Amino acid sequence: MLIKTPTDLSESDVTPYEIYRQRRRFLQSGLAIAGAAIGGSLLSRDASARLELDRVKPGPYSADEEKTSYEDITSYNNFYEFGVDKSDPARHAHKLVTDPWSVTVTGEVEKPATCTLEDILRPHALEERIYRLRCVEGWSMVIPWVGFPLADLIKRFQPTSKAKYVEFETLYDKKQMPGQRRRVLDWPYREGLRMDEAMHPLTLVAVGLYGKELPNQNGAPLRLVVPWKYGFKSIKSIVKIRFRETQPTSSWTRAAPREYGFYSNVNPNVSHPRWSQKRERRIGEFLKRKTLMFNGYGEQVASLYTGMDLKKYF
Amino acid sequence: MRNEWLKPAVFLLCLSPLMVLGWQLYAGLLGANPIDEVADSTGAWTLRFLLITLLATPLRRYFGWGWAIRMRRMLGLYAFFYATLHLLTYLWLDQFFDWGEIWLDVLDRPFITVGMLAFVLLLPLAATSNRYMVRRLGRGWKRLHRLAYVIPALGVLHFWWLVKADVLEPLVYGVLLAALLASRIQAGRRRRAGSAVREGCIS
Numbered sequence: 001m002l003i004k005t006p007t008d009l010s011e012s013d014v015t016p017y018e019i020y021r022q023r024r025r026f027l028q029s030g031l032a033i034a035g036a037a038i039g040g041s042l043l044s045r046d047a048s049a050r051l052e053l054d055r056v057k058p059g060p061y062s063a064d065e066e067k068t069s070y071e072d073i074t075s076y077n078n079f080y081e082f083g084v085d086k087s088d089p090a091r092h093a094h095k096l097v098t099d100p101w102s103v104t105v106t107g108e109v110e111k112p113a114t115c116t117l118e119d120i121l122r123p124h125a126l127e128e129r130i131y132r133l134r135c136v137e138g139w140s141m142v143i144p145w146v147g148f149p150l151a152d153l154i155k156r157f158q159p160t161s162k163a164k165y166v167e168f169e170t171l172y173d174k175k176q177m178p179g180q181r182r183r184v185l186d187w188p189y190r191e192g193l194r195m196d197e198a199m200h201p202l203t204l205v206a207v208g209l210y211g212k213e214l215p216n217q218n219g220a221p222l223r224l225v226v227p228w229k230y231g232f233k234s235i236k237s238i239v240k241i242r243f244r245e246t247q248p249t250s251s252w253t254r255a256a257p258r259e260y261g262f263y264s265n266v267n268p269n270v271s272h273p274r275w276s277q278k279r280e281r282r283i284g285e286f287l288k289r290k291t292l293m294f295n296g297y298g299e300q301v302a303s304l305y306t307g308m309d310l311k312k313y314f
Numbered sequence: 315m316r317n318e319w320l321k322p323a324v325f326l327l328c329l330s331p332l333m334v335l336g337w338q339l340y341a342g343l344l345g346a347n348p349i350d351e352v353a354d355s356t357g358a359w360t361l362r363f364l365l366i367t368l369l370a371t372p373l374r375r376y377f378g379w380g381w382a383i384r385m386r387r388m389l390g391l392y393a394f395f396y397a398t399l400h401l402l403t404y405l406w407l408d409q410f411f412d413w414g415e416i417w418l419d420v421l422d423r424p425f426i427t428v429g430m431l432a433f434v435l436l437l438p439l440a441a442t443s444n445r446y447m448v449r450r451l452g453r454g455w456k457r458l459h460r461l462a463y464v465i466p467a468l469g470v471l472h473f474w475w476l477v478k479a480d481v482l483e484p485l486v487y488g489v490l491l492a493a494l495l496a497s498r499i500q501a502g503r504r505r506r507a508g509s510a511v512r513e514g515c516i517s
């Protein structure tokens with residue numbers, strides 16, 4: 001079986017926020033001193049220097065598959081804000097400053113707010129979820145994320161009855177994100193989910209991977225993970241969350257509407273003009289494997305789409 | 315003066331991208347998805363060699379470098395060599411010789427259609443590149459080998475349709491190709507103008 005059964009979380013199992021906060025600070029001052037001593041940005045790129053997240057509890061829905069190596073997960077990234085090559089993000093993402101960080105929540109909510117990252121994280125228990133990630137380009141990984149359900153975050157802002165969709169935005173700052181100097185996409189990067197997709201227990205806000213704080217190239221300090229959709233739906237380095245009555249337009253849909261639909265559910269039966277989606281290469285493997293409907297999460301999410309023609313709503 | 319060493323030197327130089335790629339593959343320097351890197355690298359070198367081949371004539375015309383023309387056949391054959399490796403990478407490491415799937419790909423995916431067309435057009439050029447065929451085909455050879463202008467254009471289109479959003483790289487190749495073709499159009503015009511003048515003198 002690919003899916004493990006859910007396990008309960010108890011209060012003592014969570015990473016207490018204050019510890020997280022302290023370590024974040026400690027790490028940064030340590031880095032600053034070391035950085036000054038060495039005289040370069042060498043250390044900020046050293047993944048091993050990233051904060052260890054304590055007492056992360058194994059979460060539900062984890063895939064029982066061999067995990068992709070930390071090295072591969074953090075060196076092979078599509079994050080066009082740092083350049084279009086897969087190796088660009090690891091090379092340039094150290095320019096991104098993730099502390100302080102704030103997230104603005106607006107739109108159809110009772111409690112709009114601008115929160116610091118710490119405000120966002122404080123009430124949530126961090127859990128590890130090992131998810132498959134399927135890129136629209138035909139490769140896939142298995143990633144041990146650390147995070148918490150997006151639903152728990154959304155509830156805090158009390159969306160109104162008009163909130164039918166959630167839209168997310170990535171930071172737009174050419175100094176920190178050199179890839180934005182060229183208009184490869186219509187910056188800032190935007191993504192969206194239907195409300196029921198956003199509230200689904202599989203949908204995760206990730207702040208770490210492999211038990212450590214997220215490396216910048218993987219979308220630090222917080223990103224979305226929607227494992228049954230193609231990777232580009234899982235927006236990185238989020239600064240804005242907007243609740244809307246109308247369906248938002250994702251950046252890739254805007255760039256090529258016939259290629260990238262709003263839903264972008266992993267679907268081996270809907271081919272893309274560039275890539276047949278029937279098979280995928282798991283990073284680290286030689287032979288390709290069959291791509292599974294909803295990336296293998298059909299049992300959990302197929303009911304979200306009953307009665308919908310998934311060839312039309314691709 | 316004939317530089318005996320020139321041809322072997324260029325031969326080895328043209329082989330070096332493959333050696334570097336082979337080394338990187340062996341040493342694990344190609345990152346998380348080495349097969350994709352091999353596909354991209356062989357594709358890029360195919361296109362580069364197609365353009366380098368087209369550089370020979372202008373080099374002679376504008377700089378008087380006759381040796382460039384003597385390298386032209388080898389350069390063209392190297393383009394074909396890298397194209398073959400590129401195609402093999404696709405057939406084997408991408409599709410694992412699943413012919414049904416490959417056929418669907420050629421039909422459904424415009425960038426594959428165009429790439430395949432470019433490769434098919436390379437075949438008669440490679441087959442008629444020897445001296446015997448040059449002599450046998452006479453004027454027809456020259457006409458046939460004008461495909462050397464069409465194939466890189468298809469290569470640029472293949473690349474253009476393949477990239478997701480950033481067309482800068484295919485654009486650069488497109489501009490280089492346009493410059494190479496423009497130099498020929500200009501030279502052709504000058505030739506025609508020249509012969510018109512001469513005719514004027516005779517009359």
Ligand code: HEM
Nearest residue numbers: 350353354357358360361397401404429430432433469473
């Ligand atoms: C003269 C013929 C061809 C030329 C000049 C050519 C050129 C290229 C170039 C420049 C690239 C992109 C390299 C990069 O991203 O840096 C590429 C990629 C690719 N080509 Fe070709 N190509 C040719 C023929 C073919 C053929 C016949 C096929 C298959 C039927 C093919 C399949 C591919 C594929 C699948 C990729 C994408 C590789 C990847 O990113 O995974 N090409 N080609």
